[in-house]
Amino acid sequence: MVSENSSPPGKSPTWLRMAQIGLGIVILILSIIVLVNPILGSVSIIIFLAFLLLFAGIEKIISGIIFAGRTRFISIGLGILVVIVAMIALAYPLGASIFVVLLLGVALLIDGVSRIIHSIKDHTSSRWSKYFGIGVGILSIILAAAVIAYPGIGLALAGILIGIALLITSIQIISAGVTGENQRRRLI
Numbered sequence: 001m002v003s004e005n006s007s008p009p010g011k012s013p014t015w016l017r018m019a020q021i022g023l024g025i026v027i028l029i030l031s032i033i034v035l036v037n038p039i040l041g042s043v044s045i046i047i048f049l050a051f052l053l054l055f056a057g058i059e060k061i062i063s064g065i066i067f068a069g070r071t072r073f074i075s076i077g078l079g080i081l082v083v084i085v086a087m088i089a090l091a092y093p094l095g096a097s098i099f100v101v102l103l104l105g106v107a108l109l110i111d112g113v114s115r116i117i118h119s120i121k122d123h124t125s126s127r128w129s130k131y132f133g134i135g136v137g138i139l140s141i142i143l144a145a146a147v148i149a150y151p152g153i154g155l156a157l158a159g160i161l162i163g164i165a166l167l168i169t170s171i172q173i174i175s176a177g178v179t180g181e182n183q184r185r186r187l188i
Contacts (some may be wrong), residue, residue, distance in 0.1 A: 011180040020177030022171045031166035038159025039097075039152065045162065046097045050089035057082030101154035105147035112140030 012020075034041035060079030064072050089096035119125070119133030147154040 014174075017180050019176045020173050022177075024174030025173075027166055027167040027173060029169035032161050032171055034159055034163035034166060038156040038163060041159035041166075042101075042155045043093045043097050043157075046089060046100065047093050050086045050096065052087035053082055054090070057086055069143060095156055098151040101147060101151045101158070105144050105151070105154060108140050108147065110143035112137045112144055115140060135158075145178070 010015075034044075059081045060075050060082060062079075063080060064075030065078075067075075115133050115137030119130045119137065122130060122133070125133070
């Protein structure tokens with residue numbers, strides 16, 4: 001007879017399986033919400049990161065107040081700056097999301113230009129490799145231009161990728177709960 005807290009050999013406990021199935025369903029629902037409204041996923045990540053920055057800034061301020069030393073005022077000042085940036089991101093999460101997407105668009109543009117220059121100047125690569133590098137650089141520049149001109153595209157793409165990742169994660173968690181496979185044994 002197997003009790004509620006025990007499980008057959010090689011199987012996870014019943015409570016863990018139920019938790020995996022329940023949490024997997026919650027993640028599945030959230031992934032569907034994000035896939036239906038991808039910008040929501042991107043903005044949610046910015047809000048989460050803003051809270052992390054807020055807590056990090058508060059810690060810097062407290063550390064600067066508590067510990068005396070030459071870096072005390074730098075710690076307090078940088079902590080205040082981090083708190084201000086976090087508060088702006090929390091007050092304007094969509095604007096902060098667009099700003100991050102624009103930064104990524106500029107980085108993609110720089111990468112595209114760099115790939116083209118490198119491919120043209122590289123005399124050791126084959127002709128095929130050079131053309132491929134130039135093509136990838138041109139594609140990067142086109143995507144960067146689209147993201148910079150229409151930041152919503154970048155937000156939506158990031159949201160879709162987040163939604164897909166959550167969907168895959170939810171399926172894995174639910175399947176682990178349904179099968180009862182002992183995850184710890186599999187990792188060892």
